Amino acid sequence: MADWLQRQWLTFTLWHLLLLPISWLFFIITACRRLLYKLGLLNSHRFSVPVIVVGNINVGGAGKTPVVIWLAEQLKQAGYKPGVISRGYGSNLVGIASVLPTSSPTEMGDEPVLIAMRTACPVFVGAQRVAVGLALLKAHPECNVLISDDGLQHYALQRDVELVVVDGVKGFGNGALLPAGPLRESVSRLNAVDVVISNGASSNLQGYATPVSVQMQLKAATFYNLTHRQSVAVPADFSGKSITAIAGIGNPDRFFNQLSAMGLNFKRKAYNDHYQYCAQDFDELKTDIVIMTEKDAVKCALFAQSNYWVLPVSAEIDAQLMTIILNKLDKLRS
Numbered sequence: 001m002a003d004w005l006q007r008q009w010l011t012f013t014l015w016h017l018l019l020l021p022i023s024w025l026f027f028i029i030t031a032c033r034r035l036l037y038k039l040g041l042l043n044s045h046r047f048s049v050p051v052i053v054v055g056n057i058n059v060g061g062a063g064k065t066p067v068v069i070w071l072a073e074q075l076k077q078a079g080y081k082p083g084v085i086s087r088g089y090g091s092n093l094v095g096i097a098s099v100l101p102t103s104s105p106t107e108m109g110d111e112p113v114l115i116a117m118r119t120a121c122p123v124f125v126g127a128q129r130v131a132v133g134l135a136l137l138k139a140h141p142e143c144n145v146l147i148s149d150d151g152l153q154h155y156a157l158q159r160d161v162e163l164v165v166v167d168g169v170k171g172f173g174n175g176a177l178l179p180a181g182p183l184r185e186s187v188s189r190l191n192a193v194d195v196v197i198s199n200g201a202s203s204n205l206q207g208y209a210t211p212v213s214v215q216m217q218l219k220a221a222t223f224y225n226l227t228h229r230q231s232v233a234v235p236a237d238f239s240g241k242s243i244t245a246i247a248g249i250g251n252p253d254r255f256f257n258q259l260s261a262m263g264l265n266f267k268r269k270a271y272n273d274h275y276q277y278c279a280q281d282f283d284e285l286k287t288d289i290v291i292m293t294e295k296d297a298v299k300c301a302l303f304a305q306s307n308y309w310v311l312p313v314s315a316e317i318d319a320q321l322m323t324i325i326l327n328k329l330d331k332l333r334s
Contacts, residue, residue: 006060006251009173009182019180026177030153030185037155045130046158049137050145050332052325053159055152057185058172061250061273062165063199065111065295066218066315068149071163072119074322075145080329083143085132086112087150088125090274096126096135105299106276111149113298129157145329152193153184161328162193163321165216167251168200194328195321200254214318220258226297226308233309235262243267244288248275248296255293259311266291279303 008016036042054071056062068084075082086099088109099108101117108125116123122140126132129151137143151157152164166172173182190196196213225231243264247255248271256268267288271277277299282290290308292300297310 006170006173006182009059009176010170012174012176016174016176016180020176023177023180026179027186030177034155034185042156044156044158045133047133047137047146049143050160050329051133051148051157052145052161052163053148053151053157054163054165055148055150056165057152057183057187057189058167058170059178059182059184060167061254062167063197063216063218063251063254063315064150064165065114066313067163067165067197067216067317068115068147069118070315070317071147071325072115072121074325075147076119076121078322078326080145081143082119082145082147083122083124083136083140084112084115084119084147084149085129085136085151086115086123086125086148087127087129088112089150090276091125093125096124096132098136098139099123099125110274110295110298114295115149117298118294129154133157160332161325163195163197164190164193165197165199167254168198168215169254170251195324197317197321212320212324214321216315216317218254218258218313219316220262220311220313223291223309223311225306226292226301226304226310227306235264238264238289238291238309242288243291244269244285245291246271246296247293248277248299249273249293255311258313259291264291275299282308 037044054064054067072082091107091109093107097108099112099116103113105113112123112125122136122143124132124136129148133146172187175181177183193211197216198213199216223233243266245256245259245266246269250273252270259266292310294310294312300308
């Protein structure tokens with residue numbers, strides 16, 4: 001269903017036109033809400049440490065999680081001790097919790113578990129990001145910068161740096177707000193952020209007033225086996241074998257296109273974002289090589305078989321981004 005909606009939001013038809021009045025109402029509500037926070041008429045919280053928000057204005061996957069992982073690693077290299085707060089979408093959590101690399105994705109959410117695995121940073125999840133941030137800093141007073149995974153529209157959380165990730169291929173779809181289009185906020189919102197990160201091509205950003213824009217590419221080269229992580233493979237190792245690629249992420253086509261670019265021929269199975277897999281989903285794939293994303297892998301680890309392979313990706317981002325962030329953090333220190 002989610003994948004179908006994403007395709008519909010790339011076009012503009014009579015049905016979209018009929019939905020425009022609701023989109024206009026949505027725009028008025030979101031704009032007024034942001035203004036009330038800006039004027040101080042709605043309460044917001046400023047933390048004792050800098051807050052960096054990584055978000056987007058689109059519904060659907062733009063590549064925020066790889067950016068969060070990259071940012072945490074870069075901040076650690078620069079001498080900072082980052083902590084990550086997240087909503088934990090797709091989880092059944094009630095309250096606030098600390099996420100470990102061994103935590104259950106069902107309880108904590110797939111993205112927070114993946115972030116904890118990849119960064120070794122403190123990661124806390126919960127519905128109210130302010131409360132989550134306070135809990136993290138109480139448990140980890142050594143943290144001197146917070147990264148908010150998503151939360152661009154969570155204005156109760158005051159922030160010092162805003163990074164917006166945009167799908168460089170799909171751009172902003174048909175340019176309309178929900179429900180006629182994929183936008184949570186108007187494209188004009190980009191005028192107020194610090195940096196726009198274009199995941200892939202940037203042609204769709206042309207014609208929009210944006211601040212600094214940097215390029216990002218998701219790089220991958222080798223696969224690892226989900227039951228024996230030390231066992232790795234390259235695309236040539238799968239030559240002549242029956243392959244099924246699965247993806248329960250916001251933009252499965254990006255993953256499938258990446259596999260195609262690596263020269264693989266495979267069957268595709270796309271699931272909704274944050275889909276909770278079970279062993280029965282793979283009953284018909286016992287003789288296939290099954291390739292999945294890391295986000296899917298954290299949910300399949302408990303029932304993994306030797307034919308499950310994972311393609312990890314890492315973000316490569318223009319060095320200009322870290323220069324901008326460190327300069328901003330240095331100014332906040334002084």
